[in-house]
Structure formats: structure tokens, C-alpha cells
Amino acid sequence: MKDLFEKIYKDKGPLGKWAEQAEGYFVFPKLEGVISNRMKFQGKDVITWSINDYLGLANNPEVRKVDAQAAADYGSAYPMGARMMSGHTELHEQLQNELAAFVNKESAYLLNFGYQGMVSTIDALVAKDDIIVYDVDAHACIIDGVRLHMGKRFTYKHNNIESLEKNLERATKMAEQTGGGILVISEGVFGMRGEQGRLKEIVELKKKFNFRLFVDDAHGFGTLGKTGAGTGEEQGVQDDIDVYFATFAKSMASTGAFIAADKEIIDYLKYNLRSQMFAKSLQMQLVVGALKRLDMLRSMPELKQNLWKIVNALQSGLKERGFDIGTTQSCVTPVYLNGSIPEAMALVKDLRENYGIFCSIVVYPVIPKGLILLRMIPTATHTLEDVAETLDAFDAIRDRLTNGTYKRMSAALMKAMGE
Numbered sequence: 259m260k261d262l263f264e265k266i267y268k269d270k271g272p273l274g275k276w277a278e279q280a281e282g283y284f285v286f287p288k289l290e291g292v293i294s295n296r297m298k299f300q301g302k303d304v305i306t307w308s309i310n311d312y313l314g315l316a317n318n319p320e321v322r323k324v325d326a327q328a329a330a331d332y333g334s335a336y337p338m339g340a341r342m343m344s345g346h347t348e349l350h351e352q353l354q355n356e357l358a359a360f361v362n363k364e365s366a367y368l369l370n371f372g373y374q375g376m377v378s379t380i381d382a383l384v385a386k387d388d389i390i391v392y393d394v395d396a397h398a399c400i401i402d403g404v405r406l407h408m409g410k411r412f413t414y415k416h417n418n419i420e421s422l423e424k425n426l427e428r429a430t431k432m433a434e435q436t437g438g439g440i441l442v443i444s445e446g447v448f449g450m451r452g453e454q455g456r457l458k459e460i461v462e463l464k465k466k467f468n469f470r471l472f473v474d475d476a477h478g479f480g481t482l483g484k485t486g487a488g489t490g491e492e493q494g495v496q497d498d499i500d501v502y503f504a505t506f507a508k509s510m511a512s513t514g515a516f517i518a519a520d521k522e523i524i525d526y527l528k529y530n531l532r533s534q535m536f537a538k539s540l541q542m543q544l545v546v547g548a549l550k551r552l553d554m555l556r557s558m559p560e561l562k563q564n565l566w567k568i569v570n571a572l573q574s575g576l577k578e579r580g581f582d583i584g585t586t587q588s589c590v591t592p593v594y595l596n597g598s599i600p601e602a603m604a605l606v607k608d609l610r611e612n613y614g615i616f617c618s619i620v621v622y623p624v625i626p627k628g629l630i631l632l633r634m635i636p637t638a639t640h641t642l643e644d645v646a647e648t649l650d651a652f653d654a655i656r657d658r659l660t661n662g663t664y665k666r667m668s669a670a671l672m673k674a675m676g677e
Contacts, residue, residue, distance in 0.1 A: 272623045276599065284603055284619060292317045293511075295639040299616050305644050307617040307634040312481050312589060313561040314638035315551055316511035328546035336542045341368075341528075345539025353549050354516065360552060361479075361487045361504070362496050363518035367528045368540050372476060372505030372515035377403040378533035379503065379517055380443070382526075383472065384409065387438030389429040391422065391469070393445065393455065400443055400474060409438065416448075419459045426467045440468065446475030446489030447482070450620065450633065452586030454478070454489055461498040470500040480509025481589050486555050486562050506544075510551045514540050564638040565589060568645060572636050575649045581656070591634040593652065597659055600668030602630040605655050608664070613651035 270277065273285070282288070289306060291297040293316035297306045315321050337345040350368055358366035369375025380403030384390060390404055390411040404411050410432055415421035422442070429440045444455035460471060475488040483491030488504065490496030501523065505515040517527065528534065554561065569589045576583050582594040597605065599621045609615045620631035634648075658664055 276603075280603065284606060287616075289616070295637065295641065295644055297616070299610060302611070302614065304610060304614045304616040305640075305648060307591075307615070307636070307648070309637065310508045310635055311511045311637050311639070312509045312565055312635070313511070313555070314564070315509075315554065315561075317639075318554075320554070321511070321547065321550060324550040325543065325547045328543040332542040332546070334541060334543065337539050339539065340535060340537060341539045342535055347539075347542065347545070349542065349545050349549070350540065353545050353552070356549065356552055357516050358518050360485070360556065361502055361518050362491070363502060363520070365521040365524035366516050366518040367524050367531075367534075368545070369515040369517065369531075369534065370537055370540050371513070372503075372507055373399040373402075374533045374537075375515045375517065375531070376400060376474060376503060377406065378531045379501070379527065380404060380441075380472070381406045381532065382530040383470075383501065384441055385438065387433075387436040388441060389433050389436075389438060390441050390443065391425050391429050392443035393417065393448075395445075395448055395451070396443060397445060397449060397474060397476075400445075404443075409436070417453060417456050419456055419463070422460065423463060423466075426463060426469065429469075430467055439470065441472055442469050443472045443474070446473050446478035447588040447590065449477050449590060450592065450624070450631070451584050452477075452588045452590030452592055453584070454482075454492070454587040457490060457495050457499070458493045461495045464498065471498065472501040472503070473499045474503045476503070476505045476508055476515075477588060477590060479504035480555055481562065481565065486559075506548055506551075509555065510548060512544060512547055512551060514544050514548060561638055565636065568636040568638065568640045568642070571642055571645045572634065572640075572648070575645060576652070579649060579653060581652065589636055591636060593632040593634065595630040595632070595656065595659060596628060597630045597664065598628070598668070601659065601664040604664040604667040605630065605659055606632075608658065608667075609651060609655055613647075613654065615648055615651045 289297045289299055293309055293311055296303055337347055339345040354366040354368055376399040384407055386408040388409050390407055392400060392404060392413060393416055394413040395416040412425040412429055414425045433440055444460060447454055478489035480486045482489050490499045502518045506512040573583060573591055584592050602619055602621050606619045618633045620633055625631050
């Protein structure tokens, strides 16, 4: 019999094998200072393009004042216990009602965390006779929720309606045999590529197939749509989304999440969501803070306008300079380059040390081998000067990648890794 840990000692995984060279700098970096467009990294000032603070609320004086007062009024423990037992308050109900109204749904229910809530919602929505059909590029929280499903599941090619239709045909035949139903899951905005899910076309398929649609709109909530109600509003199909999910970790610059749907569906979920039934209620200071943030989303359209001024300047600037930003239709701004993992490390270090630009690096196995993805998150706190400085820096690092500078710089790293 093998020691359970033998595999861990021998194989750290495709990312873990780089831990000695990467940890503390490329992964698990420590950004310091107030959350803003410019922070400190290892003692140096950097323009930060890796903070999901879309609307700039994280360090907003009004928000911080409310957060501080709520902490003083309630502490970090109140309310104690799960919602069903002792953790329910009028303010929890008020936030749910206001969120439901904002996203044009009958009812809503708070979740402690987006990841946890997504996993648990999928688990509660389907039984073993049901079939799940989901986008192959779905977020990890969706994939983990699907893994809990005891029945059949199919993936369709990313944003490919023809592939979805074929898989719905398979799912329909299977559901007719099992007596179950079909749940289709898409993201409103795919957080790595920035593409909007093709919700309008998915909804059209309801005319041909009998399914329910569950949308994860973490990156769309607050950033898309006339009022900021998300991707469904942007595409004119919010009413056709059966279960809508969004997190507070992006536009709301906080912790927590919610689901919204018809009242009967939410009533069912709140009695069957294991992650909420058996977990402590969302802290009151977070609830009060979310009420303030939601009020600002509704009453201050200039927040979203400022965000999109920066988004448009950054994305148009990158395209004008010949950079590949894929097919993003959101604030998420990917920049694709060709290179190895060691080259990516050299490139990012150069960006941070010599140009004062901090953005996230994504490599294999998240994306195919040979590609480097620099993922940028514009916010309302960025300035046009930040954009101009970043575009010039990207011109420089692309030249160094093309002329082999980073390949030479990474040779020592490759040798150290025995590759």
C-alpha cells in the first residue's frame, strides 16, 4: 500500500512545481497600501491592474465611513448562528429585497461567499435524474458545483450555440428516460476572456427545448446594463434568466453574494442550500456595508461612466497598438502574447520592477501551452495617465519578448528547473 502523501512528494502539479521560483512574487504576491489605482509592491509604487474594484468603492470615503460605523455598532460577530436558527435580521431581509428589485426579480437570498454559494445552489437545484449542460469555460465554482451532481452532465464548446443545441438534444433524450429536467449554466461575463455569455441566443433555445437557465454574473453585476443590473439587462433578457447569481466581491468591493429568482424558487433554495443552512449568517457589518454600496450603484451612474471611460481608453489603445485582446465585451481586458512560462515570469518581473505596472499573469494549464495572458482589470479609480503609461510599458515589453530578451533572461530559471 502506498503512503497517501507519496503523490504529493513526487508531483506538485503544473503550477506547484514553480512554487520555489514563483511564490511571493508571481503567485501569492503582497500588494500594500490603500486599495486604489496605485499601490505598493515590494516597496515600489505600481499601477495596479489586478484589483476587482470595478467602481472604485473599496476606498470610497462614504463607504469606509459606513463600514467603520457598522463595525462599531455590531462588531464582527453579530449575528451569531445560521440564518435558519439565530442569524436572521431585518437588515438581511432589507438587503435581499433591494437586491431583488435592482436585478428585476421577485425575490433574492444572501450567500456568505460567492464560490461557496454557487456550489451549493447547483447542488440544491438538481437531483440525480436531472441533467446539467454548462459552458466548458465555466468558472471553477461552477465546475465544483457540477461535480457534486449525481446525475449526467454535458459541456458545450465555449459560447458555441450550435454545440449547446447538440448537447441539449442529448440532454433532452436522456431526461425523457430519467424523468428529470435540464439546467443550463452560463456566465454573464467570462472572467478570464472578458466575453459576455451568449445569453440572448441561449434564451432563444427555450422555444425549442425545455430547460432552466442559471447565470453567474459576478463580473457583469454593476458594470453592464443601463442601470448596472448586469449582463441580462445589457442583452435584454433579464426576465428569461431563471436563477441569477452575483457576488459582492467585484463591483460591490466587499464579501458575500446573492441569488435572485421567482419567490417560489428562492423559498425552496433557502430551505435547501446546505452552505447557508449549516453556516454562520453573513456578518451584519457586511450587510450594512452592502446596503450602502447598492444605494451608490443605483444613485451614482457616474461610477459606471468613469469605469467605462477607462475601459474604452485602455482597450482601444491596446488594439490601436496591435495587441491581441481577444473578443472581450466587458471590463475584463486580456492581453495575449506568445511565450513560455519562464519567459512570462521574466516579462512580468520586468513590468513590475522597471515599469511600475502590476497585472496578473495567466499561463498553462489555465490557458494553452505557449501562450501568456496578462489579465487587466480597469476600475473607476484609474486615470487616463495610468492608461498612457501602461500602453507605453506594454510596447516595450512586447519588443523585448519578440527580440528574445526574456528568453535569455529565463534560461537560468529553465536550467534550475531541469528543463
